[in-house]
Amino acid sequence: MAGVFVALMCDVGTAVGLEFSVPVTSSLVRVGGCLRSHSGYRYGFEFVDVNPDQRETISKTCRTLPLLR
Numbered sequence: 001m002a003g004v005f006v007a008l009m010c011d012v013g014t015a016v017g018l019e020f021s022v023p024v025t026s027s028l029v030r031v032g033g034c035l036r037s038h039s040g041y042r043y044g045f046e047f048v049d050v051n052p053d054q055r056e057t058i059s060k061t062c063r064t065l066p067l068l069r
Contacts, residue, residue: 006043010035016045022061023068029057 010016014035019028031054037044047058 006041009041010038010043012037015048018045018047022057024060024064025057029054031058 012035016033016035017030018033019030021028031047032049033045034048035043036046047054050058
């Protein structure tokens with residue numbers, strides 16, 4: 001699960017489209033998601049319908065980000 005800060009109120013269970021940049025590619029990552037939890041405007045979401053290329057980009061990003069700190 002990942003998190004995002006959203007400046008509007010949404011219901012848990014809402015399907016969303018996510019578009020974000022990551023440091024391992026110059027292309028935007030575009031995936032589907034589902035809101036799973038929230039606290040105020042902070043939302044936890046689950047990626048859904050992720051293809052193998054998107055999964056690899058997200059996985060590579062998760063391995064790389066700690067090295068950039």
